[in-house]
Amino acid sequence: MLYQTIDILGTVAFAISGVLVAMEKRLDLFGVLIIAFVTAIGGGTLRDLLIGNTPVGWMQDLTYVITIFISVVFAIIFVNKLKYLRKSLFLFDTIGIGLYTMVGVEKGLAAELLPIMCIFLGTMTACFGGVIRDILCNEIPVIFRKEIYATACILGGASYFLLIQLPIKETYAYIAAILVVIALRLVAVKFDVRLPNIYSSKD
Amino acid sequence: MLYQTIDILGTVAFAISGVLVAMEKRLDLFGVLIIAFVTAIGGGTLRDLLIGNTPVGWMQDLTYVITIFISVVFAIIFVNKLKYLRKSLFLFDTIGIGLYTMVGVEKGLAAELLPIMCIFLGTMTACFGGVIRDILCNEIPVIFRKEIYATACILGGASYFLLIQLPIKETYAYIAAILVVIALRLVAVKFDVRLPNIYSSKD
Amino acid sequence: MLYQTIDILGTVAFAISGVLVAMEKRLDLFGVLIIAFVTAIGGGTLRDLLIGNTPVGWMQDLTYVITIFISVVFAIIFVNKLKYLRKSLFLFDTIGIGLYTMVGVEKGLAAELLPIMCIFLGTMTACFGGVIRDILCNEIPVIFRKEIYATACILGGASYFLLIQLPIKETYAYIAAILVVIALRLVAVKFDVRLPNIYSSKD
Numbered sequence: 001m002l003y004q005t006i007d008i009l010g011t012v013a014f015a016i017s018g019v020l021v022a023m024e025k026r027l028d029l030f031g032v033l034i035i036a037f038v039t040a041i042g043g044g045t046l047r048d049l050l051i052g053n054t055p056v057g058w059m060q061d062l063t064y065v066i067t068i069f070i071s072v073v074f075a076i077i078f079v080n081k082l083k084y085l086r087k088s089l090f091l092f093d094t095i096g097i098g099l100y101t102m103v104g105v106e107k108g109l110a111a112e113l114l115p116i117m118c119i120f121l122g123t124m125t126a127c128f129g130g131v132i133r134d135i136l137c138n139e140i141p142v143i144f145r146k147e148i149y150a151t152a153c154i155l156g157g158a159s160y161f162l163l164i165q166l167p168i169k170e171t172y173a174y175i176a177a178i179l180v181v182i183a184l185r186l187v188a189v190k191f192d193v194r195l196p197n198i199y200s201s202k203d
Numbered sequence: 204m205l206y207q208t209i210d211i212l213g214t215v216a217f218a219i220s221g222v223l224v225a226m227e228k229r230l231d232l233f234g235v236l237i238i239a240f241v242t243a244i245g246g247g248t249l250r251d252l253l254i255g256n257t258p259v260g261w262m263q264d265l266t267y268v269i270t271i272f273i274s275v276v277f278a279i280i281f282v283n284k285l286k287y288l289r290k291s292l293f294l295f296d297t298i299g300i301g302l303y304t305m306v307g308v309e310k311g312l313a314a315e316l317l318p319i320m321c322i323f324l325g326t327m328t329a330c331f332g333g334v335i336r337d338i339l340c341n342e343i344p345v346i347f348r349k350e351i352y353a354t355a356c357i358l359g360g361a362s363y364f365l366l367i368q369l370p371i372k373e374t375y376a377y378i379a380a381i382l383v384v385i386a387l388r389l390v391a392v393k394f395d396v397r398l399p400n401i402y403s404s405k406d
Numbered sequence: 407m408l409y410q411t412i413d414i415l416g417t418v419a420f421a422i423s424g425v426l427v428a429m430e431k432r433l434d435l436f437g438v439l440i441i442a443f444v445t446a447i448g449g450g451t452l453r454d455l456l457i458g459n460t461p462v463g464w465m466q467d468l469t470y471v472i473t474i475f476i477s478v479v480f481a482i483i484f485v486n487k488l489k490y491l492r493k494s495l496f497l498f499d500t501i502g503i504g505l506y507t508m509v510g511v512e513k514g515l516a517a518e519l520l521p522i523m524c525i526f527l528g529t530m531t532a533c534f535g536g537v538i539r540d541i542l543c544n545e546i547p548v549i550f551r552k553e554i555y556a557t558a559c560i561l562g563g564a565s566y567f568l569l570i571q572l573p574i575k576e577t578y579a580y581i582a583a584i585l586v587v588i589a590l591r592l593v594a595v596k597f598d599v600r601l602p603n604i605y606s607s608k609d
Contacts, residue, residue, distance in 0.1 A: 022347075028398035030354055031347025045253070050451070052460025054255025059320045117465045131542075136334075138343045140544045144428075144437025151436055195434040225550075231601040233557055234550025248456070257458025262523045339537075341546045 007103075008067050010096025013089050014040040015071035016082070018133050023079065025137050035133055036072045040064065042129035047104050047121050051111045090189075097126040098181035101153040102174055105160060119157035126153045126181075148188035151195060156181030210306075211270050213299025216292050217243040218274035219285070221336050226282065228340045238336055239275045243267065245332035250307050250324050254314045293392075300329040301384035304356040305377055308363060322360035329356045329384075351391035354398060359384030413509075414473050416502025419495050420446040421477035422488070424539050429485065431543050441539055442478045446470065448535035453510050453527050457517045496595075503532035504587035507559040508580055511566060525563035532559045532587075554594035557601060562587030 018039030022032040041058045048056040058064040075082065082089070104125030108118030127143055127150045134141040143149045160177035164170060187193070221242030225235040244261045251259040261267040278285065285292070307328030311321030330346055330353045337344040346352045363380035367373060390396070424445030428438040447464045454462040464470040481488065488495070510531030514524030533549055533556045540547040549555045566583035570576060593599070 025343060027343070027347045030352075030398055031344075034347060034353075049252055049455055050460065050462050050465065052255070052458070054253065055314055055316060055320075056253050059253065059316055059323075062317060062319070065319060111461055113461060113465055114468060116468070116471060117461075120465075135338060135541060136344065136347070138341065138544065140431060140433070141437075141542065144433045144440060144542070149436075150440075195436055228546060230546070230550045233555075233601055234547075237550060237556075252455055255458070257456065258517055258519060258523075259456050262456065262519055262526075265520060265522070268522060338541060339547065339550070341544065 006095055006099050008063070009092045010099055011040045011064060011067045012071045013092030013096050014129055015068045016075045016089055017093060017130070019072055019075040019079075020082070021133055021137055027137075032076070033069075033072055035136060036075075037068050038136060039129045039133040040068050040071075042132040043100065043125045043127060044103070044129075046128050046132075047107060047125045050124075051107060051113070051121070053107065053111075094182050094185045097149070097153055097185065098156065098178040100126040101156050101181050102160065102178050105157050105177075106174075115161045119154055119161070122157040123150050123153040126150075148184065148193055148195065152181045152184035152188065155184055209298055209302050211266070212295045213302055214243045214267060214270045215274045216295030216299050217332055218271045219278045219292055220296060220333070222275055222278040222282075223285065224336055224340055230340075235279070236272075236275055238339060239278075240271055241339060242332045242336040243271050243274075245335040246303065246328045246330060247306070247332075249331050249335075250310060250328045253327075254310060254316070254324070256310065256314075297385050297388045300352070300356055300388065301359065301381040303329040304359050304384050305363065305381050308360050308380075309377075318364045322357055322364070325360040326353050326356040329353075351388060351396055351398065355384045355387035355391065358387055412501055412505050414469070415498045416505055417446045417470060417473045418477045419498030419502050420535055421474045422481045422495055423499060423536070425478055425481040425485075426488065427539055427543055433543075438482070439475075439478055441542060442481075443474050444542060445535045445539040446474050446477075448538040449506065449531045449533060450509070450535075452534050452538075453513060453531045456530075457513060457519070457527070459513065459517075500588050500591045503555070503559055503591065504562065504584040506532040507562050507587050508566065508584050511563050511583075512580075521567045525560055525567070528563040529556050529559040532556075554591060554599055554601065558587045558590035558594065561590055 015036040018036035019032055021039075022035035025031075027035065041064055044058065045056045048054065078085075101122040104122035105118045107125075108121040113121070130143055131141040156177050159180045160173055163173035163176055166173075218239040221239035222235055224242075225238035228234075230238065244267055247261065248259045251257065281288075304325040307325035308321045310328075311324040316324070333346055334344040359380050362383045363376055366376035366379055369376075421442040424442035425438055427445075428441035431437075433441065447470055450464065451462045454460060507528040510528035511524045513531075514527040519527070536549055537547040562583050565586045566579055569579035569582055572579075
């Protein structure tokens with residue numbers, strides 16, 4: 001129940017972030033819908049494709065489509081009010097990437113992949129919806145340029161594989177890993193921690 | 204026979220639209236070929252990937268490759284004359300998206316997906332070749348910005364699922380749905396109907 | 407042994423080319439890593455997806471991930487020295503596309519595809535990592551604009567299917583085809599041979 005609530009809140013946050021980017025680009029209604037959709041389900045879709053999990057997840061469960069659709073309608077109607085929701089959206093988004101990371105890790109384990117590949121899949125699930133959103137909007141993906149985002153997912157995923165070495169229940173390790181992702185992202189944003197840009201020597 | 208003729212005319216129209224965009228971007232011969240190719244088979248490829256239909260369709264049937272290749276050669280030779288063909292190309296393209304929509308819907312049904320997912324697959328088949336073309340050419344996809352295009356596919360696909368509720372033959376519903384897509388697109392272009400752009404409040 | 411050495415050298419060259427492009431775009435560390443990764447394994451990933459070879463190759467073999475990671479670290483540390491290595495990198499890259507082309511052809515044959523589809527897959531394996539790299543960096547893919555690159559792969563792949571008609575061992579045809587790709591690319595660069603740009607009549 002908690003799991004599903006968070007999953008839906010994450011989907012809502014991702015969809016709304018898609019709407020905001022699409023509106024800034026002045027896309028039409030269809031464009032906005034597609035971008036919201038792709039932002040919310042793009043990462044999981046890519047993950048499912050790479051491990052051969054087809055038809056991909058969201059095609060077999062109406063929840064996502066309905067959630068995204070309602071989010072888009074909501075976002076369009078209340079776009080002027082969304083700035084007051086910025087903190088809530090950021091929180092949903094952060095909880096969302098925590099959860100999505102571990103969903104991806106789990107799918108990798110189910111496909112019997114190596115831990116590092118599971119961490120890849122988790123990070124992809126959490127981050128690549130945003131990457132596809134930015135490509136469709138003709139931008140260099142924002143997660144390649146600033147903020148600790150993917151890094152939080154990678155470290156969180158890695159923490160899971162460290163924790164299951166300890167004599168604790170797998171469920172606890174799972175939840176702890178989600179919290180690691182969330183905590184890292186919150187701390188990074190709070191203290192404005194960024195990855196170094198690596199400039200070429202010409203500068 | 205009619206089915207195949209239309210399928211080929213649609214492929215021709217899509218390939219030529221790819222050539223025209225690629226030339227505007229001053230790509231070289233290989234670039235033009237790839238863009239033509241991707242425009243013609245990109246939507247169906249994405250659809251096949253999402254439902255796990257691999258190797259994807261065009262790899263198992265030479266018709267598409269040959270059709271596209273001849274279209275590209277033709278388009279390059281007669282590029283100066285293509286403006287006189289604009290109306291024919293528009294017609295092929297419009298018939299093409301009608302047919303491609305229903306091809307996608309059919310594949311979704313064969314994969315036992317829900318109607319709404321079938322409509323997604325149909326729209327994707329018809330429209331995403333153009334989306335990939337625009338991304339490769341570093342443009343925001345044109346269908347996100349103007350014209351009723353995807354919307355015609357969505358409504359046409361939906362009409363199929365309404366029509367099969369009635370006591371009519373499935374083939375008739377199939378053909379009627381194709382005609383709905385075509386009619387909507389023609390009417391939209393004729394009367395310059397567009398989806399609203401949804402501007403953010405800053406403007 | 408030779409095969410694997412070349413495979414690894416090719417991966418190194420592709421990963422470093424990714425690092426160089428990502429640095430020019432001033433991406434952060436995560437961005438640089440992802441671009442290096444995608445450049446090195448993107449072509450093979452797309453090929454595996456299209457023929458339904460999942461989980462895709464690099465997920466089942468740590469060699470690639472480790473090779474790419476070390477290449478990125480190396481490239482970042484020695485970025486100022488890389489210009490002295492330009493010739494070596496060009497050579498690795500050229501050998502890499504020769505080898506990757508034939509890897510792709512082989513996978514196509516294993517999937518019982520037609521020769522022309524195998525040539526497609528080979529060219530895709532060799533070239534599409536670079537295409538995805540350029541899309542992620544918001545550039546029109548360089549291979550669509552200049553240099554004989556994909557063309558060398560296509561002709562090399564085609565030469566394989568011509569050679570196996572002759573009464574020679576398959577292994578020899580395989581190696582000869584790799585050499586054809588390499589030779590064509592070297593000659594093209596040496597004599598600055600390019601594909602014609604096909605301008606539209608407006609110019």
